[in-house]
Amino acid sequence: MRSRYLLTRLALVVPSLLVVFSLTFFLMHATPGGPWDGASTRPLPESVIERLNEVYGLNEPIWQQYWTYLKNIFTEGSLGVSFSRSGEGVTEIVARTLPVSLQLGLVAILIATVFGITLGVVSALKRNTFTDRMASLFSIIGVSTPNYVVASLLVILFAVGLGWLPTGGWDGLFSINILIPAFALALHPMALLARYTRSSMLEVWGADFIRVARSKGLPESTILIRHALPNALIPVATVAGVAFAEVVTGSFFVEVITSQPGIGRYFVDSIFARDYPVILGTTLVFAVIVMTMNLVVDLIYTLLDPRVSYE
Protein backbone atom coordinates (compact mmCIF):
# COMPACT_ATOMS: atom_id res chain seq x y z
CA MET A 1 0.00 0.00 0.00
CA ARG A 2 2.78 2.31 0.99
CA SER A 3 4.69 1.96 -2.24
CA ARG A 4 1.51 2.45 -4.22
CA TYR A 5 0.76 5.64 -2.36
CA LEU A 6 4.22 6.97 -3.07
CA LEU A 7 3.85 6.07 -6.74
CA THR A 8 0.59 8.02 -6.89
CA ARG A 9 2.30 10.96 -5.23
CA LEU A 10 5.17 10.75 -7.70
CA ALA A 11 2.75 10.61 -10.61
CA LEU A 12 1.16 13.83 -9.38
CA VAL A 13 4.50 15.62 -9.50
CA VAL A 14 4.59 15.65 -13.31
CA PRO A 15 1.26 17.46 -13.90
CA SER A 16 2.03 19.78 -11.00
CA LEU A 17 5.35 20.78 -12.52
CA LEU A 18 3.73 21.19 -15.93
CA VAL A 19 1.10 23.50 -14.45
CA VAL A 20 3.73 25.55 -12.62
CA PHE A 21 5.78 25.78 -15.80
CA SER A 22 2.89 26.65 -18.13
CA LEU A 23 1.40 29.20 -15.78
CA THR A 24 4.73 30.93 -15.27
CA PHE A 25 5.66 30.70 -18.95
CA PHE A 26 2.48 32.31 -20.25
CA LEU A 27 2.38 34.93 -17.50
CA MET A 28 5.94 35.96 -18.24
CA HIS A 29 5.23 36.17 -21.96
CA ALA A 30 1.98 38.07 -21.50
CA THR A 31 3.73 40.68 -19.38
CA PRO A 32 3.91 43.98 -21.24
CA GLY A 33 7.30 45.46 -21.84
CA GLY A 34 10.00 43.42 -23.49
CA PRO A 35 13.28 42.35 -21.98
CA TRP A 36 15.01 45.17 -23.81
CA ASP A 37 13.12 47.94 -21.97
CA GLY A 38 15.69 47.88 -19.21
CA ALA A 39 17.73 50.43 -21.11
CA SER A 40 14.83 52.86 -21.26
CA THR A 41 17.11 55.79 -20.51
CA ARG A 42 18.90 55.14 -23.77
CA PRO A 43 16.51 53.07 -25.89
CA LEU A 44 17.98 50.56 -28.26
CA PRO A 45 17.57 51.23 -31.97
CA GLU A 46 14.70 49.37 -33.64
CA SER A 47 17.07 47.32 -35.76
CA VAL A 48 19.02 46.10 -32.75
CA ILE A 49 15.83 45.00 -31.00
CA GLU A 50 14.78 43.18 -34.14
CA ARG A 51 18.10 41.39 -34.23
CA LEU A 52 17.96 40.51 -30.50
CA ASN A 53 14.46 39.11 -30.86
CA GLU A 54 15.71 36.95 -33.71
CA VAL A 55 18.68 35.67 -31.74
CA TYR A 56 16.54 34.74 -28.74
CA GLY A 57 13.72 33.32 -30.84
CA LEU A 58 11.21 35.86 -29.57
CA ASN A 59 9.74 36.36 -33.05
CA GLU A 60 8.45 32.83 -33.23
CA PRO A 61 4.85 32.02 -32.32
CA ILE A 62 4.41 31.55 -28.59
CA TRP A 63 3.47 27.87 -28.87
CA GLN A 64 6.68 27.30 -30.76
CA GLN A 65 8.65 29.03 -28.00
CA TYR A 66 6.80 27.02 -25.33
CA TRP A 67 7.59 23.77 -27.04
CA THR A 68 11.22 24.70 -27.73
CA TYR A 69 11.77 25.66 -24.09
CA LEU A 70 10.22 22.44 -22.82
CA LYS A 71 12.22 20.38 -25.31
CA ASN A 72 15.47 22.09 -24.38
CA ILE A 73 15.01 21.28 -20.71
CA PHE A 74 15.07 17.58 -21.48
CA THR A 75 17.43 17.40 -24.43
CA GLU A 76 20.03 19.91 -23.30
CA GLY A 77 19.20 20.48 -19.65
CA SER A 78 18.87 24.13 -20.62
CA LEU A 79 16.57 26.52 -18.81
CA GLY A 80 16.94 29.33 -21.31
CA VAL A 81 19.25 32.30 -21.53
CA SER A 82 19.41 35.29 -19.22
CA PHE A 83 18.53 38.57 -20.91
CA SER A 84 20.19 40.87 -18.41
CA ARG A 85 23.49 39.03 -17.98
CA SER A 86 24.76 39.11 -21.56
CA GLY A 87 23.48 35.75 -22.63
CA GLU A 88 24.60 33.62 -19.69
CA GLY A 89 22.65 30.37 -19.47
CA VAL A 90 20.09 30.09 -16.68
CA THR A 91 21.30 26.55 -16.02
CA GLU A 92 24.85 27.79 -15.41
CA ILE A 93 23.59 30.51 -13.08
CA VAL A 94 21.49 27.99 -11.15
CA ALA A 95 24.46 25.65 -10.94
CA ARG A 96 26.50 28.49 -9.46
CA THR A 97 23.94 29.86 -7.01
CA LEU A 98 21.93 26.81 -5.94
CA PRO A 99 24.68 25.05 -3.94
CA VAL A 100 25.01 28.10 -1.69
CA SER A 101 21.28 28.15 -1.01
CA LEU A 102 21.10 24.39 -0.54
CA GLN A 103 23.82 24.42 2.11
CA LEU A 104 22.27 27.40 3.83
CA GLY A 105 18.81 25.84 3.65
CA LEU A 106 19.92 22.46 4.97
CA VAL A 107 21.65 24.09 7.93
CA ALA A 108 18.47 26.07 8.59
CA ILE A 109 16.30 22.94 8.36
CA LEU A 110 18.64 21.12 10.73
CA ILE A 111 18.50 23.97 13.26
CA ALA A 112 14.72 24.23 12.93
CA THR A 113 14.12 20.49 13.37
CA VAL A 114 16.49 19.87 16.28
CA PHE A 115 15.65 22.99 18.28
CA GLY A 116 11.97 23.07 17.33
CA ILE A 117 11.27 19.51 18.46
CA THR A 118 13.40 19.86 21.61
CA LEU A 119 11.66 23.08 22.53
CA GLY A 120 8.24 21.52 22.00
CA VAL A 121 9.05 18.41 24.04
CA VAL A 122 10.56 20.39 26.93
CA SER A 123 7.55 22.71 26.89
CA ALA A 124 5.11 19.81 27.08
CA LEU A 125 6.99 17.92 29.81
CA LYS A 126 7.27 21.06 31.94
CA ARG A 127 3.74 22.11 31.15
CA ASN A 128 2.53 25.36 32.73
CA THR A 129 5.86 26.08 34.38
CA PHE A 130 7.98 29.16 33.82
CA THR A 131 10.10 27.22 31.31
CA ASP A 132 7.00 26.29 29.33
CA ARG A 133 5.71 29.87 29.30
CA MET A 134 9.04 31.22 28.09
CA ALA A 135 9.36 28.54 25.43
CA SER A 136 5.78 29.12 24.24
CA LEU A 137 6.35 32.87 24.16
CA PHE A 138 9.50 32.30 22.14
CA SER A 139 7.61 30.11 19.65
CA ILE A 140 4.74 32.52 19.16
CA ILE A 141 7.19 35.39 18.66
CA GLY A 142 9.06 33.21 16.17
CA VAL A 143 5.88 32.44 14.25
CA SER A 144 4.98 36.15 14.22
CA THR A 145 8.24 37.66 13.04
CA PRO A 146 8.89 37.67 9.29
CA ASN A 147 12.32 36.36 8.37
CA TYR A 148 13.39 39.68 6.84
CA VAL A 149 12.74 41.39 10.16
CA VAL A 150 14.63 38.64 11.99
CA ALA A 151 17.56 38.88 9.57
CA SER A 152 17.65 42.69 9.82
CA LEU A 153 17.50 42.71 13.62
CA LEU A 154 20.23 40.07 13.84
CA VAL A 155 22.45 42.11 11.53
CA ILE A 156 21.79 45.28 13.53
CA LEU A 157 22.47 43.55 16.85
CA PHE A 158 25.32 41.13 16.17
CA ALA A 159 27.05 42.71 13.18
CA VAL A 160 26.53 46.47 13.36
CA GLY A 161 26.09 46.83 17.10
CA LEU A 162 28.29 44.23 18.77
CA GLY A 163 30.54 43.52 15.81
CA TRP A 164 30.71 39.81 16.65
CA LEU A 165 29.59 38.58 13.26
CA PRO A 166 30.06 39.83 9.69
CA THR A 167 27.11 41.68 8.16
CA GLY A 168 26.91 39.21 5.34
CA GLY A 169 28.62 37.39 2.53
CA TRP A 170 29.22 33.71 1.90
CA ASP A 171 32.37 31.96 2.99
CA GLY A 172 31.49 28.30 2.88
CA LEU A 173 29.52 26.01 5.15
CA PHE A 174 31.84 26.15 8.14
CA SER A 175 32.23 29.87 8.49
CA ILE A 176 30.61 32.15 11.04
CA ASN A 177 29.09 34.06 8.10
CA ILE A 178 26.39 31.41 7.90
CA LEU A 179 25.07 31.99 11.43
CA ILE A 180 22.86 35.04 10.83
CA PRO A 181 21.22 33.89 7.58
CA ALA A 182 20.77 30.30 8.75
CA PHE A 183 19.17 31.33 12.03
CA ALA A 184 16.96 33.92 10.32
CA LEU A 185 15.73 31.23 7.93
CA ALA A 186 15.28 28.70 10.73
CA LEU A 187 13.35 30.73 13.29
CA HIS A 188 9.88 30.59 11.70
CA PRO A 189 9.88 26.85 10.89
CA MET A 190 11.50 26.15 14.26
CA ALA A 191 8.72 27.97 16.10
CA LEU A 192 6.07 26.24 13.99
CA LEU A 193 7.50 22.80 14.75
CA ALA A 194 7.81 23.66 18.46
CA ARG A 195 4.14 24.65 18.66
CA TYR A 196 2.97 21.49 16.95
CA THR A 197 5.32 19.25 18.92
CA ARG A 198 4.14 20.74 22.21
CA SER A 199 0.44 20.20 21.60
CA SER A 200 0.92 16.76 20.12
CA MET A 201 3.25 15.73 22.94
CA LEU A 202 0.70 16.92 25.53
CA GLU A 203 -1.89 14.69 23.94
CA VAL A 204 0.36 11.64 23.78
CA TRP A 205 1.73 12.14 27.31
CA GLY A 206 -1.73 11.68 28.76
CA ALA A 207 -2.50 8.56 26.73
CA ASP A 208 -3.17 5.15 28.26
CA PHE A 209 -0.19 3.45 26.69
CA ILE A 210 2.14 5.92 28.43
CA ARG A 211 0.50 5.08 31.74
CA VAL A 212 0.99 1.39 30.98
CA ALA A 213 4.65 1.96 30.16
CA ARG A 214 5.10 3.84 33.40
CA SER A 215 3.33 1.18 35.46
CA LYS A 216 5.72 -1.38 34.03
CA GLY A 217 8.41 0.63 35.76
CA LEU A 218 10.20 1.78 32.61
CA PRO A 219 12.59 4.68 33.10
CA GLU A 220 11.21 8.05 32.02
CA SER A 221 13.83 8.43 29.30
CA THR A 222 12.76 5.15 27.68
CA ILE A 223 9.11 6.13 27.88
CA LEU A 224 9.91 9.42 26.23
CA ILE A 225 12.15 8.15 23.46
CA ARG A 226 10.60 4.78 22.70
CA HIS A 227 6.93 5.35 23.39
CA ALA A 228 6.00 9.01 23.40
CA LEU A 229 8.17 10.66 20.74
CA PRO A 230 7.46 8.36 17.79
CA ASN A 231 3.74 8.88 18.30
CA ALA A 232 3.97 12.57 19.04
CA LEU A 233 5.97 13.27 15.90
CA ILE A 234 3.35 11.88 13.50
CA PRO A 235 1.19 15.03 13.38
CA VAL A 236 4.36 17.15 13.43
CA ALA A 237 5.47 15.52 10.18
CA THR A 238 2.37 16.86 8.44
CA VAL A 239 3.43 20.47 8.99
CA ALA A 240 7.09 19.81 8.28
CA GLY A 241 6.48 20.25 4.54
CA VAL A 242 4.94 23.67 5.03
CA ALA A 243 7.63 24.61 7.53
CA PHE A 244 10.48 23.68 5.23
CA ALA A 245 8.92 25.43 2.24
CA GLU A 246 9.35 28.59 4.34
CA VAL A 247 13.08 28.07 4.12
CA VAL A 248 12.84 28.20 0.31
CA THR A 249 10.69 31.34 0.09
CA GLY A 250 12.55 32.86 3.03
CA SER A 251 15.75 32.75 0.99
CA PHE A 252 14.38 35.55 -1.24
CA PHE A 253 14.56 37.97 1.67
CA VAL A 254 17.31 36.64 3.89
CA GLU A 255 19.81 36.22 1.06
CA VAL A 256 19.21 39.79 -0.07
CA ILE A 257 19.64 41.28 3.41
CA THR A 258 22.75 39.28 4.29
CA SER A 259 24.08 39.37 0.70
CA GLN A 260 24.42 35.66 0.04
CA PRO A 261 25.25 34.69 -3.55
CA GLY A 262 22.38 32.18 -3.56
CA ILE A 263 19.49 31.44 -5.88
CA GLY A 264 17.03 33.36 -3.72
CA ARG A 265 18.84 36.66 -4.12
CA TYR A 266 19.37 35.91 -7.78
CA PHE A 267 15.62 35.35 -8.20
CA VAL A 268 14.88 38.71 -6.58
CA ASP A 269 17.49 40.41 -8.77
CA SER A 270 15.86 38.97 -11.88
CA ILE A 271 12.45 40.25 -10.73
CA PHE A 272 13.86 43.76 -10.49
CA ALA A 273 15.59 43.34 -13.85
CA ARG A 274 12.45 41.80 -15.38
CA ASP A 275 14.63 39.00 -16.66
CA TYR A 276 11.77 36.66 -17.59
CA PRO A 277 13.71 33.56 -18.63
CA VAL A 278 15.50 33.62 -15.28
CA ILE A 279 12.27 34.13 -13.35
CA LEU A 280 10.79 31.19 -15.24
CA GLY A 281 13.83 28.95 -14.79
CA THR A 282 14.33 29.66 -11.11
CA THR A 283 10.60 29.31 -10.35
CA LEU A 284 10.81 25.82 -11.84
CA VAL A 285 13.82 25.02 -9.67
CA PHE A 286 11.97 26.23 -6.57
CA ALA A 287 8.94 24.12 -7.48
CA VAL A 288 11.09 21.02 -7.91
CA ILE A 289 12.77 21.63 -4.54
CA VAL A 290 9.49 22.18 -2.71
CA MET A 291 7.92 19.09 -4.28
CA THR A 292 10.93 16.95 -3.46
CA MET A 293 10.80 18.14 0.13
CA ASN A 294 7.10 17.35 0.35
CA LEU A 295 7.74 13.87 -1.02
CA VAL A 296 10.49 13.26 1.53
CA VAL A 297 8.25 14.50 4.32
CA ASP A 298 5.46 12.20 3.12
CA LEU A 299 7.88 9.32 3.05
CA ILE A 300 8.93 10.05 6.64
CA TYR A 301 5.27 10.28 7.57
CA THR A 302 4.47 6.84 6.21
CA LEU A 303 7.54 5.44 7.96
CA LEU A 304 6.57 7.02 11.28
CA ASP A 305 3.02 5.81 11.21
CA PRO A 306 2.65 2.17 10.21
CA ARG A 307 -1.13 2.45 10.50
CA VAL A 308 -1.32 4.83 7.55
CA SER A 309 -2.49 3.09 4.47
CA TYR A 310 -3.51 5.15 1.52
CA GLU A 311 -5.92 4.31 -1.20
Next chain:
Amino acid sequence: MSDVIESGLPAEQSSPMEAVAFHDGQGPARAAWQRLRRNRSAMLSLGFLAVLAFAAIAAPLLTPFTYDGTDFGAIAQSPSSSHWLGTDALGRDVLTRILYGARISLSLAVVGQIVILLIGVPIGLISAYFGGRFDLFVQRGIDVLYAFPPLLFVIVAMTYLRPTLDDADSGFLGVVASIDDLTGGLTGVLLAMALILWLTVARLVRGQVLSLKEEEFVLAANATGASHLRIMRRHILPNAFAPVIVATTFGIPAAIMMEAGLSFLGLGAQPPTPSWGIMIAEGVAYIRSDPYLLIAPGVALGATLLAFNFLGDGLRDAMDPYVYDSS
Protein backbone atom coordinates in the same frame (compact mmCIF):
# COMPACT_ATOMS: atom_id res chain seq x y z
CA MET B 1 -13.83 33.37 39.48
CA SER B 2 -15.97 33.89 42.55
CA ASP B 3 -18.14 30.85 41.95
CA VAL B 4 -15.01 28.75 41.70
CA ILE B 5 -13.88 29.86 45.12
CA GLU B 6 -17.32 29.33 46.58
CA SER B 7 -17.50 25.81 45.27
CA GLY B 8 -14.34 25.11 47.21
CA LEU B 9 -12.36 23.79 44.23
CA PRO B 10 -8.68 24.54 44.11
CA ALA B 11 -8.23 27.12 41.35
CA GLU B 12 -5.75 24.93 39.48
CA GLN B 13 -8.18 22.15 38.87
CA SER B 14 -10.84 24.26 37.31
CA SER B 15 -10.31 24.32 33.59
CA PRO B 16 -11.92 27.16 31.64
CA MET B 17 -14.46 24.69 30.35
CA GLU B 18 -15.69 23.70 33.79
CA ALA B 19 -15.68 27.24 35.03
CA VAL B 20 -17.93 28.38 32.22
CA ALA B 21 -20.58 25.74 32.02
CA PHE B 22 -23.33 25.92 29.45
CA HIS B 23 -26.16 27.69 31.20
CA ASP B 24 -29.70 27.39 29.96
CA GLY B 25 -30.18 29.27 26.77
CA GLN B 26 -26.53 30.18 26.45
CA GLY B 27 -25.40 29.70 22.86
CA PRO B 28 -22.02 28.29 21.91
CA ALA B 29 -20.87 31.68 20.64
CA ARG B 30 -21.54 33.24 24.02
CA ALA B 31 -19.80 30.41 25.80
CA ALA B 32 -16.79 30.81 23.53
CA TRP B 33 -16.71 34.54 24.26
CA GLN B 34 -16.81 33.83 28.00
CA ARG B 35 -13.85 31.52 27.65
CA LEU B 36 -11.99 33.97 25.45
CA ARG B 37 -12.47 36.73 28.02
CA ARG B 38 -10.52 34.70 30.56
CA ASN B 39 -7.54 34.46 28.23
CA ARG B 40 -5.33 37.36 29.25
CA SER B 41 -2.96 37.39 26.27
CA ALA B 42 -5.86 37.14 23.80
CA MET B 43 -7.69 40.04 25.46
CA LEU B 44 -4.52 42.14 25.60
CA SER B 45 -4.00 41.45 21.91
CA LEU B 46 -7.57 42.37 21.13
CA GLY B 47 -7.03 45.64 22.99
CA PHE B 48 -3.79 46.34 21.14
CA LEU B 49 -5.42 45.68 17.78
CA ALA B 50 -8.37 47.91 18.67
CA VAL B 51 -6.00 50.75 19.56
CA LEU B 52 -4.02 50.15 16.38
CA ALA B 53 -7.16 50.15 14.25
CA PHE B 54 -8.34 53.35 15.90
CA ALA B 55 -4.94 55.00 15.41
CA ALA B 56 -4.93 53.92 11.77
CA ILE B 57 -8.38 55.37 11.13
CA ALA B 58 -7.71 58.56 13.09
CA ALA B 59 -4.17 58.97 11.76
CA PRO B 60 -4.80 62.40 10.14
CA LEU B 61 -6.05 63.73 13.49
CA LEU B 62 -3.25 62.24 15.54
CA THR B 63 -0.28 63.53 13.63
CA PRO B 64 0.53 66.96 12.18
CA PHE B 65 2.52 65.39 9.33
CA THR B 66 1.48 63.64 6.15
CA TYR B 67 2.84 60.26 5.11
CA ASP B 68 4.44 61.61 1.95
CA GLY B 69 5.35 65.11 3.13
CA THR B 70 9.09 65.47 2.69
CA ASP B 71 11.11 67.88 4.80
CA PHE B 72 14.60 68.27 3.46
CA GLY B 73 15.54 70.33 6.48
CA ALA B 74 15.02 67.25 8.67
CA ILE B 75 16.57 64.30 6.92
CA ALA B 76 17.26 61.01 8.74
CA GLN B 77 16.83 62.55 12.16
CA SER B 78 16.91 60.52 15.33
CA PRO B 79 13.76 60.38 17.44
CA SER B 80 12.97 63.78 19.00
CA SER B 81 10.04 65.58 20.59
CA SER B 82 8.69 66.73 17.23
CA HIS B 83 9.39 63.47 15.40
CA TRP B 84 8.78 60.72 17.97
CA LEU B 85 10.28 58.00 15.81
CA GLY B 86 12.57 60.24 13.79
CA THR B 87 12.50 60.93 10.06
CA ASP B 88 13.58 58.88 7.07
CA ALA B 89 16.02 59.68 4.27
CA LEU B 90 13.48 62.02 2.63
CA GLY B 91 12.63 63.78 5.87
CA ARG B 92 9.27 62.06 6.25
CA ASP B 93 7.97 61.46 9.76
CA VAL B 94 8.40 57.75 10.55
CA LEU B 95 5.61 57.52 13.14
CA THR B 96 3.15 59.05 10.68
CA ARG B 97 4.16 56.56 8.03
CA ILE B 98 3.76 53.69 10.47
CA LEU B 99 0.23 54.82 11.38
CA TYR B 100 -0.75 55.10 7.73
CA GLY B 101 1.02 51.79 7.13
CA ALA B 102 -1.30 50.20 9.68
CA ARG B 103 -4.22 51.28 7.49
CA ILE B 104 -2.76 49.31 4.62
CA SER B 105 -1.88 46.19 6.54
CA LEU B 106 -5.16 46.00 8.44
CA SER B 107 -7.53 46.89 5.62
CA LEU B 108 -5.82 44.66 3.10
CA ALA B 109 -5.78 41.75 5.51
CA VAL B 110 -9.45 42.12 6.46
CA VAL B 111 -10.72 42.72 2.92
CA GLY B 112 -8.47 39.93 1.71
CA GLN B 113 -9.92 37.46 4.19
CA ILE B 114 -13.47 38.43 3.19
CA VAL B 115 -12.70 37.86 -0.49
CA ILE B 116 -11.00 34.56 0.27
CA LEU B 117 -13.98 33.41 2.35
CA LEU B 118 -16.41 34.44 -0.39
CA ILE B 119 -14.54 32.28 -2.89
CA GLY B 120 -13.34 29.42 -0.70
CA VAL B 121 -16.40 28.67 1.43
CA PRO B 122 -18.91 28.13 -1.42
CA ILE B 123 -16.46 26.09 -3.46
CA GLY B 124 -15.47 23.88 -0.53
CA LEU B 125 -19.09 23.52 0.54
CA ILE B 126 -20.55 22.63 -2.85
CA SER B 127 -17.61 20.43 -3.73
CA ALA B 128 -17.93 18.31 -0.59
CA TYR B 129 -21.74 18.33 -0.38
CA PHE B 130 -22.46 17.18 -3.89
CA GLY B 131 -19.23 15.28 -4.51
CA GLY B 132 -18.93 13.81 -7.98
CA ARG B 133 -17.04 15.28 -10.87
CA PHE B 134 -16.92 18.86 -9.60
CA ASP B 135 -15.42 17.64 -6.34
CA LEU B 136 -12.81 15.61 -8.17
CA PHE B 137 -11.96 18.59 -10.35
CA VAL B 138 -11.60 20.92 -7.34
CA GLN B 139 -9.54 18.36 -5.47
CA ARG B 140 -7.15 17.85 -8.36
CA GLY B 141 -6.86 21.59 -8.86
CA ILE B 142 -6.03 22.05 -5.19
CA ASP B 143 -3.51 19.20 -5.26
CA VAL B 144 -1.71 20.63 -8.28
CA LEU B 145 -1.70 24.24 -7.09
CA TYR B 146 -0.46 23.18 -3.67
CA ALA B 147 2.89 22.53 -5.30
CA PHE B 148 3.28 26.32 -5.55
CA PRO B 149 4.35 27.82 -2.23
CA PRO B 150 1.77 30.65 -1.89
CA LEU B 151 4.41 33.37 -1.63
CA LEU B 152 6.15 32.17 -4.80
CA PHE B 153 2.82 32.06 -6.64
CA VAL B 154 1.95 35.58 -5.55
CA ILE B 155 5.39 36.86 -6.56
CA VAL B 156 5.08 35.34 -10.03
CA ALA B 157 1.51 36.65 -10.37
CA MET B 158 2.56 40.16 -9.33
CA THR B 159 5.53 40.11 -11.69
CA TYR B 160 2.93 39.87 -14.42
CA LEU B 161 0.19 41.95 -12.85
CA ARG B 162 2.25 44.99 -11.81
CA PRO B 163 3.44 46.04 -15.33
CA THR B 164 0.15 44.89 -16.87
CA LEU B 165 -1.83 47.21 -14.62
CA ASP B 166 0.68 50.02 -15.15
CA ASP B 167 0.14 49.70 -18.90
CA ALA B 168 -3.62 49.23 -18.99
CA ASP B 169 -5.65 52.35 -19.78
CA SER B 170 -8.92 51.10 -21.24
CA GLY B 171 -11.57 48.43 -20.85
CA PHE B 172 -11.97 46.21 -17.81
CA LEU B 173 -8.27 46.14 -17.05
CA GLY B 174 -8.21 49.92 -17.26
CA VAL B 175 -10.88 50.14 -14.56
CA VAL B 176 -8.98 47.70 -12.36
CA ALA B 177 -5.80 49.66 -13.03
CA SER B 178 -7.32 52.96 -11.92
CA ILE B 179 -8.70 51.35 -8.74
CA ASP B 180 -5.27 49.87 -8.20
CA ASP B 181 -3.76 53.32 -8.63
CA LEU B 182 -6.17 54.83 -6.12
CA THR B 183 -5.37 52.16 -3.57
CA GLY B 184 -1.63 52.62 -3.95
CA GLY B 185 -1.12 49.32 -5.74
CA LEU B 186 -3.02 47.22 -3.23
CA THR B 187 -5.81 46.00 -5.50
CA GLY B 188 -3.29 44.06 -7.52
CA VAL B 189 -1.91 42.49 -4.34
CA LEU B 190 -5.43 41.60 -3.26
CA LEU B 191 -6.16 39.92 -6.61
CA ALA B 192 -2.96 37.89 -6.55
CA MET B 193 -3.47 36.79 -2.94
CA ALA B 194 -7.10 35.84 -3.45
CA LEU B 195 -6.12 33.70 -6.45
CA ILE B 196 -4.10 31.32 -4.29
CA LEU B 197 -5.25 31.68 -0.69
CA TRP B 198 -8.86 30.53 -1.26
CA LEU B 199 -7.42 27.04 -1.71
CA THR B 200 -6.68 26.72 1.99
CA VAL B 201 -10.19 27.81 2.97
CA ALA B 202 -11.83 25.57 0.38
CA ARG B 203 -9.82 22.61 1.59
CA LEU B 204 -10.69 23.28 5.21
CA VAL B 205 -14.41 23.71 4.51
CA ARG B 206 -14.43 20.66 2.29
CA GLY B 207 -12.97 18.50 5.06
CA GLN B 208 -15.50 19.82 7.57
CA VAL B 209 -18.47 19.32 5.30
CA LEU B 210 -17.39 15.81 4.29
CA SER B 211 -17.73 14.64 7.90
CA LEU B 212 -20.72 16.82 8.74
CA LYS B 213 -22.87 15.58 5.88
CA GLU B 214 -22.77 12.06 7.32
CA GLU B 215 -24.07 13.29 10.70
CA GLU B 216 -27.47 12.14 11.83
CA PHE B 217 -28.98 15.60 12.07
CA VAL B 218 -28.24 16.13 8.39
CA LEU B 219 -29.79 12.79 7.50
CA ALA B 220 -32.78 13.74 9.61
CA ALA B 221 -33.13 17.08 7.86
CA ASN B 222 -32.90 15.26 4.57
CA ALA B 223 -35.60 12.81 5.63
CA THR B 224 -37.98 15.60 6.54
CA GLY B 225 -37.65 16.90 3.02
CA ALA B 226 -35.47 19.96 3.59
CA SER B 227 -33.95 21.35 0.42
CA HIS B 228 -30.22 21.09 -0.25
CA LEU B 229 -29.87 24.84 0.11
CA ARG B 230 -31.58 24.78 3.48
CA ILE B 231 -29.52 21.86 4.73
CA MET B 232 -26.30 23.58 3.69
CA ARG B 233 -27.32 26.94 5.13
CA ARG B 234 -29.04 25.88 8.34
CA HIS B 235 -27.37 22.62 9.30
CA ILE B 236 -23.95 22.35 7.76
CA LEU B 237 -22.50 25.85 7.52
CA PRO B 238 -23.12 26.88 11.15
CA ASN B 239 -21.41 23.72 12.34
CA ALA B 240 -18.42 24.25 10.07
CA PHE B 241 -18.10 27.80 11.31
CA ALA B 242 -15.70 27.54 14.27
CA PRO B 243 -12.66 26.17 12.43
CA VAL B 244 -13.24 28.66 9.62
CA ILE B 245 -13.20 31.57 12.05
CA VAL B 246 -10.02 30.29 13.66
CA ALA B 247 -8.40 29.80 10.24
CA THR B 248 -9.44 33.32 9.24
CA THR B 249 -7.88 34.76 12.37
CA PHE B 250 -4.62 33.03 11.53
CA GLY B 251 -5.08 33.98 7.85
CA ILE B 252 -4.96 37.69 8.70
CA PRO B 253 -1.34 37.72 9.94
CA ALA B 254 -0.39 35.46 7.03
CA ALA B 255 -1.87 37.99 4.59
CA ILE B 256 -0.20 40.91 6.35
CA MET B 257 3.12 39.10 6.18
CA MET B 258 2.59 38.36 2.50
CA GLU B 259 1.72 41.97 1.63
CA ALA B 260 4.74 43.25 3.52
CA GLY B 261 6.92 40.68 1.78
CA LEU B 262 5.64 41.67 -1.67
CA SER B 263 6.09 45.36 -0.90
CA PHE B 264 9.58 44.58 0.39
CA LEU B 265 10.35 43.17 -3.06
CA GLY B 266 8.82 46.20 -4.78
CA LEU B 267 5.89 44.16 -6.14
CA GLY B 268 3.24 45.23 -3.65
CA ALA B 269 2.20 48.70 -2.58
CA GLN B 270 3.75 51.42 -4.68
CA PRO B 271 5.72 54.31 -3.16
CA PRO B 272 4.97 56.75 -1.63
CA THR B 273 2.26 54.51 -0.12
CA PRO B 274 3.68 53.83 3.34
CA SER B 275 3.50 50.04 3.50
CA TRP B 276 5.49 48.55 6.37
CA GLY B 277 7.18 46.23 3.87
CA ILE B 278 8.40 49.20 1.80
CA MET B 279 9.61 50.96 4.93
CA ILE B 280 11.57 47.87 5.97
CA ALA B 281 13.08 47.54 2.50
CA GLU B 282 14.08 51.22 2.55
CA GLY B 283 15.48 50.76 6.04
CA VAL B 284 17.79 47.95 4.92
CA ALA B 285 19.76 50.51 2.89
CA TYR B 286 20.46 52.50 6.08
CA ILE B 287 21.03 49.52 8.34
CA ARG B 288 24.46 50.81 9.44
CA SER B 289 23.80 54.52 9.83
CA ASP B 290 20.14 54.68 10.97
CA PRO B 291 19.03 51.26 12.20
CA TYR B 292 15.86 52.67 13.80
CA LEU B 293 14.47 53.25 10.28
CA LEU B 294 14.29 49.48 10.07
CA ILE B 295 13.54 48.69 13.70
CA ALA B 296 10.43 50.92 13.87
CA PRO B 297 8.43 49.32 11.02
CA GLY B 298 9.87 45.89 11.88
CA VAL B 299 8.59 46.09 15.44
CA ALA B 300 5.22 47.48 14.29
CA LEU B 301 4.83 44.57 11.89
CA GLY B 302 6.01 41.98 14.41
CA ALA B 303 3.77 43.29 17.20
CA THR B 304 0.70 43.28 14.96
CA LEU B 305 1.36 39.75 13.77
CA LEU B 306 1.99 38.63 17.35
CA ALA B 307 -1.32 40.11 18.49
CA PHE B 308 -3.24 38.31 15.74
CA ASN B 309 -1.51 35.02 16.58
CA PHE B 310 -2.29 35.38 20.30
CA LEU B 311 -5.89 36.14 19.39
CA GLY B 312 -5.99 33.14 17.06
CA ASP B 313 -4.65 30.85 19.78
CA GLY B 314 -7.22 32.20 22.20
CA LEU B 315 -10.08 31.80 19.75
CA ARG B 316 -9.06 28.26 18.92
CA ASP B 317 -9.00 27.25 22.57
CA ALA B 318 -12.24 29.08 23.26
CA MET B 319 -14.15 27.62 20.34
CA ASP B 320 -13.18 24.03 20.86
CA PRO B 321 -14.51 23.00 24.26
CA TYR B 322 -12.69 19.68 24.03
CA VAL B 323 -9.28 21.23 23.82
CA TYR B 324 -8.16 22.61 27.13
CA ASP B 325 -4.68 23.52 26.23
CA SER B 326 -3.10 23.04 22.87
CA SER B 327 -1.29 26.22 22.14
